Amino acid sequence: MNHLLKRTGVWLLTLLLLLLLNAAAVPAFAQNAAAAADPLTANIDKRLADLTRDENSVGLHAGIAVYDLNEKAFLYRHNAQRTYVPASNLKLFTTIAALDKLGPDYQWKTEVYASGRLLPSGVLNGDLIVKGYGDPGLSVEDLQGIAAALKEKGLTQVNGDLLVDDSYFDDVRLGSGWMWDDEPYGYSAQLSALAVHKNSITVTITPAKQAGEAPTLTMEPDTSYIRLVNNLKTVEGTTSEVSVERPRGTNTVVFSGTIGIQAQPYQEDVTMEDPALFAAEVWKRQLAAAGITLRPQAKTAKTTVTTGVPLHTHLSKPLSELLVELNKESDNFYAEMLLKTLGATQKGEGSAKAGSEVVADVLKRAGVDAGYQQVDGSGLSRFNWITAEQMVKLLAFVQEQEYRDALETSLPIAGVDGTLKSRLQGTPAERNVIAKTGSMGGVNSLSGYVTAKNGHKLAFSILINGIYKSKYARDLQDQIAILLAQYPELSAPDGYEAQEPATYKLSALLDPILDGADQSGITAGVIVKALDETGDDAVWYERNADTLMTPASNLKLLTSAASLIQLGSEYTFKTELYGSAPLPKNGVLNGDLYVKGYGDPTLHTEDSLKVQEGVSVEEIAGWLKAQGIKRINGNLVLDDSYFDDQRLGLGWAWDDESYYYNPLIGALALNRGTVMVEYQPGAKAGAAVQVNLLPKTAYVKVINEAKTVAAGEENTFAITRDRGTNTIRVTGNLPLGTKGDYERVPVEEPALYFGTVLRETLEKEGITFAGSGKVSVGTVPAQAVKWTEFASQPLREIVSYLNKKSDNFYAEMLLKTLGAVKGEEGSAAAGATIVRDTVQSLGGPTNFDMVDGSGLTRYNLISARHILSVLEGMSSQETFGAYYDSLPVAGVDGTLQDRMKGTAAEQNVRAKTGSMTGVNSLSGYVTTPDGKKLAFSILLNGYAKDGKTFTDMQDQIAIALASFQD
Known part of the structure; x- marks a missing residue:
């Protein structure tokens, strides 16, 4: 018994020591009770409020945290637990983990x-x-x-x-x-x-x-x-x-x-x-x-x-020396190499994933164990999500470590060197602030240390997203840095009083949904408006309605609305057929055959790739055969000059290129720019996986290295495409019993794909080509003779498929068509200009960034108010019926087929979805039980445990609107 008591006493003493050590390693983060009345709070809050009054800055949103390392208390927090894309501020995560795990002297x-x-x-x-x-x-x-x-x-x-x-x-x-x-x-x-x-x-x-x-x-x-x-x-x-x-x-x-x-x-x-x-x-x-x-x-x-x-x-050179270049010059390459080194040395795997696990180990010791996402070491990826509070906790943790000086030496000094050399000169922050910068389109951040006027050392983090004009973000950071350098010798700003948050008709109903514990890291831009009311009373709810956010596929609402207004719901796309000479009477064309495309997104082959009626390759071949064409003694020339030659949207991710939703765009394109690879397990374990290509074309090469394995074994089956080529690789193991399926894979040079399949189809119909005849891209010469043209279905049908299925290819083709028909050229930029003009004509503001038509790029920045202005404006247009009918219906069809079933929203809510990693959106229309027509937009950005967190929020809001009686 005495031995047991002794052992228990030793164990308790050991536990107490561990707790004390942990307390020393991770500072307590107490909230300053007097923060609300503090001049620092008033000054920063006023600057944030001022930004909401300027159309060039109203959309930015910031997460800010300031922590007094001497007092062990926060001096200021604003959205400090919301997650933001940090840009190069993420290098602090990587740097600190490297110093912690490798040590400053690592070589x-x-x-x-x-x-x-x-x-x-x-x-x-x-x-x-x-x-x-x-x-x-x-x-x-x-x-x-x-x-x-x-x-x-x-x-x-x-x-x-x-x-x-x-x-x-x-x-x-x-x-x-x-x-x-x-x-x-x-x-x-x-x-x-x-x-x-x-x-x-x-x-x-x-x-x-x-x-x-x-x-x-x-x-x-x-x-x-x-x-x-x-x-x-x-x-x-x-x-x-x-x-x-x-x-x-x-x-x-x-x-x-x-x-x-x-x-x-x-x-x-x-x-x-x-x-x-x-x-x-x-x-x-x-x-x-x-x-x-x-x-x-x-x-x-x-x-x-x-x-x-x-x-x-x-x-x-030692790590400490290399970190100086990494952080002062914000070197992405150094940061990425460092992250993989962490994975290789600590986890036995030189990958970004393993390196991020090492960073997570260090963050956990610093008191940050969840609620963020890191996918690279430099912050170049927009998949990274962190909070200002997490950053400050990590900076505070460093102050208790032996490598503190090595980190601080590596940071840019305000007004002196690195990426802060030209900032804060001649201010109290000069030579006083040491901090890591971070910037890319729509993102700007600054995190580090400052010595206050009273000698206290402060850790701070300012993460800003949704930036329309970068000057405003940098000015805000500099203003805060100067305030911190003068702290606590600050006075409250003249004429400023803290404003109480506005309340709306639906505040009591919707606030609890948006304020749930699982949503703390998410920024929500929401607005609800009654279409049959006017004035301020028409706005039933809004929160962060002007905040600029990544919309994902909600951007298609703008593309489709502009297309219907500018082109008309009955607009059809044409595809023209030319010859070097008139149709020959003897069936032999002694010259070239030309096909000119005008952006028809529905061109297809008659197989499983067909999704809508329209012009098929088989129809074109059949027409030529019906005209008696038997031989072409020339080339098959494809003219896709109606659009520019930029095949991918700016900002599309390199690692999406093998997937159907990332197609290459051209004015003459087939099967939404993809081929289909069907697959199923072989007859027995060890056999090759059975693969079938549609259409059966020599334009792509399929290398099948995949094997069938026993039922229950790990499924590692994958279909990828070698970058920049038309070589498709089928690899991995597919267990017996796996249901057959397919993948659509994008191909390079859409016009050549169309031409190759057309030639193969013509040859099947008995129309031959001269041995020297080639399939090539060119333009139709002025002397060519137009033989005929083929027309697509009307635009209203195309827009319906676009929105119901959220098809990126359709959206990009429509955007470039807008540029070609109504703008200066068939480019995404020209098309976006037409969309912006259309939004303005509908009564909406135009202080947003639109870079593609589908929402696939994260360069797009738009607010819930922008989207609602389109929904509201479209409700009074002649083309509204086609627009409204194109939207998915809750619990019925499209991307909402399986959502909100058995609720008041089923068969009532019509809305466009949108989702990417860290992004989810839902915007559309709903009718209340007493017949009120509402338009709403819900944009959600940030880190969540899974996508269901986002969709649950949206569904709860939509159901609440569908159930609300005024």
């Missing part, structure tokens, strides 16, 4: 191995291998040093190949949700465990001496691994307009635009595919420069080292 190694014997003569009869371990700072000079060290060790000749090993990290080259149009630029460089020059080259553009001539392009380091295409021209003046494009999946970089003859040389860091092979090319040059001879036929390739002793090991 990366790069090893050189020999696969054969190094003879006394200095000849290596075997391969020379360099293995990377994720050093983000490995430079050309470092490779020079490694080559020199090998020469000093006696290596003079390599009779094998030069191999590189980047297996320490996974082979996912880009971060989750990164945008394809960022890829050419250095800030979006691909990731590899062996990386040189941050996996990019620096291209310098120097103007020619005479206008009209091409400027000179040089690259550092010089390499044959990347091909530069110079479409630039030197022009008079001092300004430059340079665009950079690297077609997906290639190492060709195209420079277009102009550079002024008197302009300074222009520099751009550009990226590449498979950067470990780039490192091999650079390595090869350094070996030759060091006097180490390579056999002429020596190749560079990738390998994996499993055994052996390195000939040489190179060590990087």
Whole structure:
């Protein structure tokens, strides 16, 4: 008994010590009871209120937290528990975790191995291998040093190949949700465990001496691994307009635009595919420069080292030194390499996922164990969601750690260096604020430390989303930083009184739904308006109605409304057929056959890919056969010039490219830009998975490596497409008993897809082509003869499918059609201008950003009030019937078929859905039991445990509206 008591006493004492240590490691976060009356609160609140009065800033929303590290209390909080996209502020999560787990003195190694014997003569009869371990700072000079060290060790000749090993990290080259149009630029460089020059080259553009001539392009380091295409021209003046494009999946970089003859040389860091092979090319040059001879036929390739002793090991600079560049210059590449290093060293897997788990371990010790999402290390992804309070807790945690100084040394100093060099100069915050910045379209953040006037050290975080004009966000951050530097010597602002939140007819009904505990991290923009009432009384409810948010597919409400108004509900899309000559009487066309597209989204093949009536490839082929055409002694030319050649929407994610909802767009496109891959398990375990392609076309290549496995085994089946190609890979294991299914996969160059299938269909009908005849993209020449044209179904039918099924392809085709018919060109930008003009004509404000037609890009920023203005305006238009009928009906059809069944909303609510990671929306119409017609918009952004949290909120609101009696 005494032994038991002793053991119990020791255990209790140990527990008490652990609790005390934990209390020391994680500061208590008490709320300052007097905050409401504090001048700091009044000053910040006034600035936030002022922003709501300007159309250029009314949409921004901020999460702000200020914590006194001396008093262990919050001085200010505003939406501090809501989640925001943090941009580069996420680098603080990665940096702090790295310091915690690796230590400031951590160094990366790069090893050189020999696969054969190094003879006394200095000849290596075997391969020379360099293995990377994720050093983000490995430079050309470092490779020079490694080559020199090998020469000093006696290596003079390599009779094998030069191999590189980047297996320490996974082979996912880009971060989750990164945008394809960022890829050419250095800030979006691909990731590899062996990386040189941050996996990019620096291209310098120097103007020619005479206008009209091409400027000179040089690259550092010089390499044959990347091909530069110079479409630039030197022009008079001092300004430059340079665009950079690297077609997906290639190492060709195209420079277009102009550079002024008197302009300074222009520099751009550009990226590449498979950067470990780039490192091999650079390595090869350094070996030759060091006097180490390579056999002429020596190749560079990738390998994996499993055994052996390195000939040489190179060590990087310490982590603490590299962090200075990471945070002061906000270097994305360093942050991503660091995240994967954390995964490799702590979890045994060099992936962003494993690295994020390590960050989560550190955050948990800091008192943050849930309510956020991290998918990359730099903040470049818009899938990241954090709160200002979480950031402040982490910054407070750091103050109790030995590596505190290493973190603080790495942060930009206001008015002095890094990304804060030009900010806050000549203010009390200069040299006083040290903080990490973060910015991208619609996002701006600032988090760090400031020493207040009373000597207290404050941790702060300001996360701002929904930014229409970036100046207003930066000004707000700077104003708050100055206030904190003067704290507590502040006075309340003149003439400012805190405003009580407005109340509305439905406040008591809807507030509890939006204020639930599970919704604390979500920003909700909501507005409800009675269509048969006027004035202020017509607004039955609003909350954050002007806040600019990502709408997802609710943006289709604008695209479809503008299309119906501008084009008319009976508008039809045409597809024209031309010949080099009139229809031949003998059935032989001695010339080319032309097909010109005008954006018909319904062109299809007569198989399972058909979703609407309209023009089919078979119909076109049948018409030609009916005209007696038997042979074409020329080419099949596809004219898709009605639209521009931008195939993907700006801001679409690279890792969505294999999925049907991310199609490529062209004026002549077939089957919504996709093919269908049907699949089912083989007859027995071990057999190949059965695959069928629709349409049966040679335009795509299907490589089937998938195997059937026993029932109950893990299903790893996947269908992907090699980037920038029409090669589809079917991989993984499909268990017996799995129900057969299909995937639609997008294809490259929609017009060539259409043309290839048309030619194959013509040949099946007995219409032959000359052996030299090609399928190509071109334009219909002026002398060509129009044979006929085919017309689609009316627009009202097309809009119905668009909204009921939330079809991205249809929406993008309509947007470009608006630009072509009513604007300057068939582009998304021109179409968006027409949509904006339409919103204005309906009485809505236009201070929103619209970049695509479907809502797939996260560049779109719009408010619930904008959307409601369209819903309200459409209710008085002639085309309202078609618009209203196009919307999904709750519990009946479309994307609402399975929602709100058995409630007052069933067969009543007609609304457009929208969902992406961290985004969910529902906007439309509902009728109350006493016959009141309401329009509503619900936009939800932020982190939630699952999508059901979002849809439950929306359904509860919709049901409440459908049940409400005034």
